[in-house]
Amino acid sequence: NLVLCYKGIPQTMATFGLESFLEQAGCKLVFYLHRVARGVSLSTTCLLSGFQAIKLRPSISRWMDLHIRSPKCIVFCCFLCWVLHLSVNINIVRYKTGPVNSKNLSMEKIYRYCPPLTPGRLFFSVMTVIYTFTDGLCLALMVWSSGSMVLVLHRHKQRVQHIRSSHLSPRTSPESRATYTIVLLVSMFVSFHALANILSYWITQIHNPSLWLRSISVLVALGFPT
Numbered sequence: 001n002l003v004l005c006y007k008g009i010p011q012t013m014a015t016f017g018l019e020s021f022l023e024q025a026g027c028k029l030v031f032y033l034h035r036v037a038r039g040v041s042l043s044t045t046c047l048l049s050g051f052q053a054i055k056l057r058p059s060i061s062r063w064m065d066l067h068i069r070s071p072k073c074i075v076f077c078c079f080l081c082w083v084l085h086l087s088v089n090i091n092i093v094r095y096k097t098g099p100v101n102s103k104n105l106s107m108e109k110i111y112r113y114c115p116p117l118t119p120g121r122l123f124f125s126v127m128t129v130i131y132t133f134t135d136g137l138c139l140a141l142m143v144w145s146s147g148s149m150v151l152v153l154h155r156h157k158q159r160v161q162h163i164r165s166s167h168l169s170p171r172t173s174p175e176s177r178a179t180y181t182i183v184l185l186v187s188m189f190v191s192f193h194a195l196a197n198i199l200s201y202w203i204t205q206i207h208n209p210s211l212w213l214r215s216i217s218v219l220v221a222l223g224f225p226t
Contacts, residue, residue, distance in 0.1 A: 008218075046139075
């Protein structure tokens with residue numbers, strides 16, 4: 001919800017031609033909270049998949065399984081996600097510029113309310129490495145945990161296959177339905193986030209990106225949260 005809200009505020013205002021009410025501090029806060037919410041959403045979704053994979057793995061020790069099921073462990077991991085992304089994105093407050101006030105903004109000036117970041121080359125390089133590493137790590141863990149769950153479900157289906165007969169269970173097995181759900185989730189997760197990162201990087205490398213490229217980038221960024 002935070003990602004949808006903070007990503008859409010400037011674009012929606014510009015689309016409907018509304019007068020900007022966001023001052024420089026407001027623009028910085030909106031962009032900062034969007035980046036934090038995006039990172040936390042990415043990390044917690046990855047954590048959820050990882051916890052599910054660990055609970056399904058029979059080789060995991062009972063001690064780790066009990067700790068993973070503990071609400072304290074889950075709350076602590078979510079707290080670490082918030083602290084990490086609040087810290088990583090703090091420099092956005094320094095480099096984000098304020099809005100350009102105008103009552104008659106066209107669609108071509110969709111970013112006029114809160115212009116994009118204008119960092120130096122060193123800052124841009126450092127932040128690119130940090131974002132690429134954190135996003136890549138989350139996507140890799142998501143793929144690994146989902147693949148692990150699919151493998152466990154496939155082995156379990158093979159073990160119980162001799163118990164079921166075609167006339168007793170004509171419908172799709174629970175393992176197959178769970179596998180389809182996992183594959184659909186991880187495919188959407190990886191596709192949306194990878195494409196959003198590629199488009200964001202592409203926009204930063206173009207001097208004057210077109211309206212359709214910016215709009216597609218926003219649409220893709222909001223795809224998975226939606």
